[in-house]
């Protein structure tokens with residue numbers, strides 16, 4: 388496994404420390420380096436915003452009732468709209484971001500949410516991912532958009548980003564926290580945020596109340612090589628690192644129509660039924676959490 392550093396990394400990067408620290412992280416990086424699921428690529432080609440996350444909101448009612456009546460492209464456009472709506476909602480919770488602020492997209496994928504943040508706030512955005520192919524793809528997109536230097540992607544580990552202390556006003560994770568230890572992650576975010584800075588997370592987590600990991604949650608873990616955390620772990624790790632939650636939004640209901648549509652689409656991957664089962668039986672939630680950093 389190569390751990391090539393881009394020129395931008397050498398300036399502020401964690402000089403001697405490798406990006407990938409464990410066999411597990413190498414396997415996650417390999418997964419994302421090789422990932423070419425049409426559900427991500429074809430949706431991104433709709434308008435050039437490439438997401439690796441799920442959607443929220445109501446699809447067109449006629450399409451939801453009978454997707455078979457519509458051609459594949461129309462269904463793909465609709466799913467992409469719901470995925471973009473998810474990222475828009477995440478950005479709504481970042482608070483008052485000014486053009487002079489800096490933002491961090493931790494686990495940035497192909498960069499869709501970063502470009503949306505840049506467009507909305509005018510702020511500089513840095514994204515980090517442990518997938519070299521994703522970082523190259525997203526930096527190519529930044530160049531094509533004339534945004535190189537304003538939106539930059541780095542081959543770095545979000546547990547140890549190498550950015551200076553207190554250098555960001557906002558940080559988000561859009562479906563990335565299930566790959567890491569939350570105490571380590573929020574410890575790094577506490578170092579990176581300035582006092583009063585905002586962290587926003589959208590994630591799947593399992594339900595402590597229903598007791599442990601259900602078979603469907605285990606299935607999702609195996610499919611994505613991730614390690615889904617219980618809901619409680621988010622709040623424990625946030626509190627331990629001086630983060631005070633201000634919003635918790637249960638997006639489980641709003642994401643189910645997306646999964647129903649996706650399960651009948653030409654780009655279904657086979658993971659749709661475990662998601663639908665887990666959400667409907669209540670063993671799994673789709674949560675947005677926003678929290679302010681109040682450490683020193």
Ligand SMILES: C[S@@+](CC[C@H](N)C(=O)[O-])C[C@H]1O[C@@H](n2cnc3c(N)ncnc32)[C@H](O)[C@@H]1O
Nearest residue numbers: 438439440494495496516517544545561563566
């Ligand atoms: C499901 S994708 C989400 C991508 C993006 N946030 C989005 O919404 O499109 C998960 C991402 O987490 C990244 N990732 C996983 N573990 C990481 C780590 N330790 N450091 C940085 N990125 C990581 C992967 O490389 C991948 O880009």
